Ligand SMILES: O=P(O)(O)OC[C@H]1O[C@H](OP(=O)(O)OP(=O)(O)O)[C@H](O)[C@@H]1O
Ligand SMILES: O=c1cc[nH]c(=O)[nH]1
């Protein structure tokens with residue numbers, strides 16, 4: 001079973017409160033999502049492998065560590081996942097970015113795919129799937145499945161807010177995938193929105209309704 005890591009740092013908790021607040025407008029919402037994503041990037045990359053190289057300081061030679069091995073790939077689930085890309089890239093600037101376009105059909109609640117463009121070497125990368133909301137889990141499960149069918153071997157999922165139902169669904173379908181979240185909420189409502197949640201992440205990021 002993959003790990004569920006709840007990133008409950010005070011800075012993340014503080015910013016998440018204002019992300020949830022319905023009085024926060026798109027500009028602040030975007031900035032806060034970016035800031036939280038950057039803080040989450042710090043934790044999500046904790047296990048990246050290191051290797052020693054030799055360098056020379058102004059004083060002497062020394063061995064020092066740099067990140068080795070697999071390179072990172074970010075995969076936002078459109079649209080809302082886009083809001084998390086810049087914050088992650090601030091800390092992992094060399095990451096490549098693939099995009100998977102999915103929307104949740106409001107009637108069936110099933111994900112519908114409309115776009116996919118991925119780096120060619122995804123099998124060699126540590127992939128980090130980004131989506132602020134993990135509700136039923138349908139979108140995340142489909143995106144991860146998609147990546148696996150194209151050869152991905154190492155995948156993490158990073159969400160701001162998850163419902164227990166979504167976590168369970170991802171764990172069931174993809175037990176190899178670790179899930180990083182800033183908050184786990186109570187449940188889903190009748191329209192599969194997360195309670196208390198933050199509303200529609202895509203609409204709040206982009207000012208649509
Ligand atoms: O876990 P699920 O039940 O699948 O729901 C979560 C999905 O719903 C939202 O996207 P939405 O369909 O609203 O598309 P958008 O990002 O374009 O707004 C959200 O960003 C997730 O992708
Ligand atoms: O609460 C929810 C559920 C799905 N998608 C969102 O944007 N918010």
Ligand SMILES: [Mg+2]
Nearest residue numbers: 200201202203
């Ligand atoms: Mg939406």
